């Protein structure tokens with residue numbers, strides 16, 4: 001008899017959600033976590049702490065730039081960095097303790113330590129071997145760096161080090177204009193660092209709708225970030241105290257250098273599976289080093305499943321959560337499913353950037369006939385009241401059927417607004433369905449309705 005129906009390895013958003021769903025479905029469940037707290041990268045050194053720092057630095061930005069215009073006079077607050085880090089740590093603790101509470105409530109055993117899988121059905125932690133009918137690997141990912149760059153998490157840091165710098169650096173070079181680089185680059189720019197982002201591609205945020213990416217780049221520049229695109233970073237030399245970053249411009253192969261107090265390497269992440277013993281077990285990997293699974297998250301070894309950042313697909317906490325729920329349902333004999341076509345992506349800068357579904361570029365590449373409905377936040381009364389008129393909502397709909405195919409928003413609360421379109425897309429809605437739905441006034445969401453109207457007869461406020 002196995003000790004458990006399911007053992008999940010890793011307690012990030014994929015693993016802990018999977019554990020809770022397994023328990024809800026009546027399965028005897030344990031979750032192995034070697035970190036001192038539950039919640040994985042997202043809660044401890046990723047999504048949650050970065051959002052705390054984004055919020056705090058945004059408040060400072062508001063005080064410095066917009067308070068006077070609202071008649072709020074007086075000295076702008078100064079930054080007490082250690083107090084800001086303590087606030088961030090408190091937010092982390094509230095969240096990780098919350099997961100601990102949920103584990104207890106759902107009678108999930110937390111096996112503390114790092115797991116190895118000696119054979120299907122067995123999970124070894126320390127000297128103890130636990131048995132389970134099913135094992136779910138939810139071990140997530142770690143930052144991937146570049147050859148020629150040594151990360152010391154002091155001068156040259158990944159997102160982990162960037163969330164706990166001893167002081168706010170005077171200057172920072174961010175390597176990579178993706179989500180991490182721009183979120184953390186924004187934090188430090190608002191806190192007073194001179195930030196330069198060096199991006200390999202010709203634009204920011206790979207895969208984003210190009211018009212949104214261009215607008216975003218313009219807005220970030222206005223906020224004081226220097227952005228160099230089409231530049232491949234070659235080396236980072238820290239031998240003289242400061243960091244010297246050498247990059248090559250792709251258009252003419254010319255080399256240039258930048259100096260900075262801190263360098264943030266944000267060039268992507270790679271699956272983490274160290275110590276699990278997957279080679280001995282014969283778990284198949286993809287050519288990119290991710291765990292290969294079928295449509296039901298089964299690996300090549302019966303009884304072992306994998307979800308989240310360790311398998312292909314966008315490395316997003318909510319994608320991992322959905323897979324965690326679905327695989328629990330599959331294990332319980334139900335029909336778990338993830339709709340990979342409707343996974344939103346959000347960048348939590350100010351303004352936020354959010355997207356779901358197709359972009360104009362993917363639609364053009366597929367030769368599909370589509371129409372564009374756009375509405376600027378300039379025409380939204382609520383946005384103007386909070387200095388957020390810069391940005392827009394763009395809905396892409398099928399030219400013949402009006403069915404919504406994608407949506408891209410840059411503007412206030414974009415990360416919340418996008419979900420109206422996610423639900424609409426789940427129900428196969430047309431742009432007209434959104435346009436005919438009453439939206440409360442005055443809300444940012446009216447801009448979404450106006451963009452939907454723009455797919456038809458036209459918006460009212462433009």
Ligand code: NAI
Pocket residue numbers: 047146175176177178179180181183198199200201204205206231232233234265266267268269314315316345346347348
């Ligand atoms: P990313 O893949 O989003 O961006 C990395 C960027 O680095 C790319 O634009 C790439 O062209 C550039 N790059 C690569 N080599 C370079 C070089 N030698 N010189 C200059 N630029 C170079 O990766 P990122 O930002 O590190 O994020 C990792 C993962 O974490 C992503 O999958 C991201 O979606 C996820 N994440 C999501 C968040 C969110 O949803 N808000 C927040 C943080 C991370």
